[in-house]
Amino acid sequence: SYVLTQPPSVSVAPGQTARITCGGNNIGSKSVHWYQQRPGQAPVLVVYDDSDRPSGIPERFSGSNSGNTATLTISWVEAGDEADYYCQVWDTSSDVVFGGGTKLTVL
């Protein structure tokens, strides 16, 4: 089965840039999607197809994907960005796969 690996936690000061990685075997050949889940709330799609943003998602959120690592980048981090972030792909053998999630802490 296909496995996605995320760091458990990332910390960043307000106004700085946060980078959350998602590792997988040849993940660059797949489309990667990212979800934000604030405490006590449902997940929200913030990036799809590696780097596209749904309407209403700030341009501060961007994504990239190459080789064995996909990255969600959050520029000019705000306190409201503090949340859990999950990457997700579709795999022919495993169907939908989520990463374990990364807790973003805004210092």
Next chain:
Amino acid sequence: EVQLVESGGGLVQPGGSLRLSCAASGFIFSDSWMSWVRQAPGKGLEWVANINQDGSWNFYVDSVKGRFTISRDNAKKSLYLQMNSLRAEDTAVYYCARLVNVPAVTEYFQYWGQGTLVTVSS
């Protein structure tokens, strides 16, 4: 405005059954693949099941095959999850979601409901 509202969660004993419902509005339900995704307390997200637009295709994670059944009623704009032979490890918040499906390429969850909690315990 898109809304997905789940209901039907609660406390059930091991081996018992429960039926979850999800009422959809704000998008063309009958044109949409739909899914259930769950999250155990303090844990990450886990995909549970998908269903296509007319209900003729459905897919399940291995751990629920033979126990859970996903279905839909397009006239009522509703999605369902019948859960039988429930186990303690099925305890989770269950989310209803609209799935964007690009055949043999990718799938992702465009909209999510607020979830309903299922607790399996004696």
